[in-house]
Amino acid sequence: MNVKIEKIYGAVAAEKVAALGGEMKVANELLHSGKGAGNDFLGWVNLPTQTTENEIAEINAVAKELAKKVEVVVIIGIGGSYLGAKAVLDAINSSFDQLQKVRKNPVVIFAGQNISEDYIVELLDTLKHYSIGAVVISKSGTTTEPAIAFRIIKEEIEHRYGKDEAAKRIIAVTDKARGALRTLATQEGYKTFVIEDNVGGRFSVLTPVGLLPLAVAGVDIESFVKGAQDMERACLPEVGYDKNPAEIYAAARTALYRDGKKIEILASYEPKLQNIGEWWKQLYGESEGKEGKGIFPASVTLTADLHSMGQYIQDGERTLFETVISVKEPKSRYEIKADAANLDGLNFLAGRRISEVNRMAQLGTMLAHVDGGVPNIEIEIDKIDAYNIGGLLYFFEKACGISGYALGVNPFDQPGVEAYKKNMFALLGKPGFEKEGEELRKRL
Numbered sequence: 117m118n119v120k121i122e123k124i125y126g127a128v129a130a131e132k133v134a135a136l137g138g139e140m141k142v143a144n145e146l147l148h149s150g151k152g153a154g155n156d157f158l159g160w161v162n163l164p165t166q167t168t169e170n171e172i173a174e175i176n177a178v179a180k181e182l183a184k185k186v187e188v189v190v191i192i193g194i195g196g197s198y199l200g201a202k203a204v205l206d207a208i209n210s211s212f213d214q215l216q217k218v219r220k221n222p223v224v225i226f227a228g229q230n231i232s233e234d235y236i237v238e239l240l241d242t243l244k245h246y247s248i249g250a251v252v253i254s255k256s257g258t259t260t261e262p263a264i265a266f267r268i269i270k271e272e273i274e275h276r277y278g279k280d281e282a283a284k285r286i287i288a289v290t291d292k293a294r295g296a297l298r299t300l301a302t303q304e305g306y307k308t309f310v311i312e313d314n315v316g317g318r319f320s321v322l323t324p325v326g327l328l329p330l331a332v333a334g335v336d337i338e339s340f341v342k343g344a345q346d347m348e349r350a351c352l353p354e355v356g357y358d359k360n361p362a363e364i365y366a367a368a369r370t371a372l373y374r375d376g377k378k379i380e381i382l383a384s385y386e387p388k389l390q391n392i393g394e395w396w397k398q399l400y401g402e403s404e405g406k407e408g409k410g411i412f413p414a415s416v417t418l419t420a421d422l423h424s425m426g427q428y429i430q431d432g433e434r435t436l437f438e439t440v441i442s443v444k445e446p447k448s449r450y451e452i453k454a455d456a457a458n459l460d461g462l463n464f465l466a467g468r469r470i471s472e473v474n475r476m477a478q479l480g481t482m483l484a485h486v487d488g489g490v491p492n493i494e495i496e497i498d499k500i501d502a503y504n505i506g507g508l509l510y511f512f513e514k515a516c517g518i519s520g521y522a523l524g525v526n527p528f529d530q531p532g533v534e535a536y537k538k539n540m541f542a543l544l545g546k547p548g549f550e551k552e553g554e555e556l557r558k559r560l
């Protein structure tokens with residue numbers, strides 16, 4: 117991985133960014149010494165190198181067992197219990213995975229990430245035609261959205277296969293002792309995997325939360341973890357600032373934020389990485405957005421969004437900066453052909469690869485945005501595969517911890533998320549919320 121920050125120097129001087137190196141180092145050291153805020157949630161820091169071959173083998177074995185039985189696996193979860201697996205799966209699988217006629221692995225789909233009645237009914241209707249299983253994921257075991265979806269999918273599986281067989285088609289990933297899902301899993305005899313207490317949801321993609329769904333879908337989780345392990349080593353505080361990708365990225369975005377750039381747009385020219393953006397938004401949004409502070413994380417997929425958001429990025433409020441995930445080499449190869457009529461005038465591209473056109477679009481856009489007052493950070497990965505994506509996600513986690521400490525917040529809590537939950541329960545008349553419900557209804 118290469119983190120290139122030269123294209124921000126027009127907005128903040130190189131010396132100003134470099135001067136933050138020491139501060140980033142201190143923040144990075146805090147993540148390892150455990151002396152910073154939220155230090156009971158630092159289990160993710162050394163997680164990749166602590167993951168054993170046995171743990172990976174067990175996840176693969178359980179996934180294989182389930183995959184043998186079913187055509188479709190419904191992964192139920194929300195937030196950190198959903199976005200990581202979704203992001204990696206989309207990045208690694210064929211863009212048209214669900215249309216493959218010959219398949220080695222079950223189709224993996226997601227539920228519990230919304231409360232849409234239409235979504236659930238359409239899901240149940242579709243599942244009728246397939247042999248199904250489920251992986252239910254909730255760290256707390258009490259989150260409403262996945263709990264509702266699981267209640268419904270569990271009933272469907274039990275109805276179709278009976279309780280005993282259902283217990284073989286359902287796997288739970290949750291807290292080791294607490295929460296309704298743990299109680300239920302024990303009672304029903306589900307196979308379970310544990311999310312350790314010291315790993316927060318948005319930092320849990322390298323635990324069974326991410327690894328199990330990925331294994332079910334046939335992703336090489338060994339390489340995924342290996343990529344994260346190598347990145348863990350590359351981002352250690354012992355690695356000098358100049359060579360430390362997480363510290364460099366954290367310094368660049370911190371410098372820009374302090375200089376008035378309040379919005380970071382994560383961009384990619386590979387549509388498969390779109391959901392990496394969604395995962396990244398939770399990671400940075402929940403970690404930094406508190407106490408009236410924090411960079412607002414947004415994302416775009418280019419070139420598609422150049423035809424929608426491009427205008428704003430080029431000419432709108434100058435509070436933006438852009439971080440581009442660029443990919444050195446595509447997996448495939450396709451050359452544009454010559455056309456005798458050349459009505460579209462594109463024969464000048466004949467014999468050239470589509471990726472070359474994409475590359476020039478990327479380079480041209482970067483310069484246009486920089487000229488328009490949008491500083492650019494480039495995060496370059498070699499290719500989109502399990503190894504490189506594992507590394508990319510760990511890199512973002514590490515840089516997030518460092519940035520959060522530099523911002524002066526606890527990057528590992530999310531107190532603000534409770535506000536909507538309280539109101540929803542009150543409006544739904546949950547026992548214990550009667551008075552709040554009455555007050556809220558008056559305001560509607």
Ligand SMILES: O=P(O)(O)OC[C@H]1O[C@H](O)[C@H](O)[C@@H](O)[C@@H]1O
Nearest residue numbers: 195196197254255256259317533
């Ligand atoms: O895994 P769960 O406990 O179900 O939590 C799922 C998600 O919902 C919460 O409200 C938090 O804001 C997220 O950080 C978390 O990832």
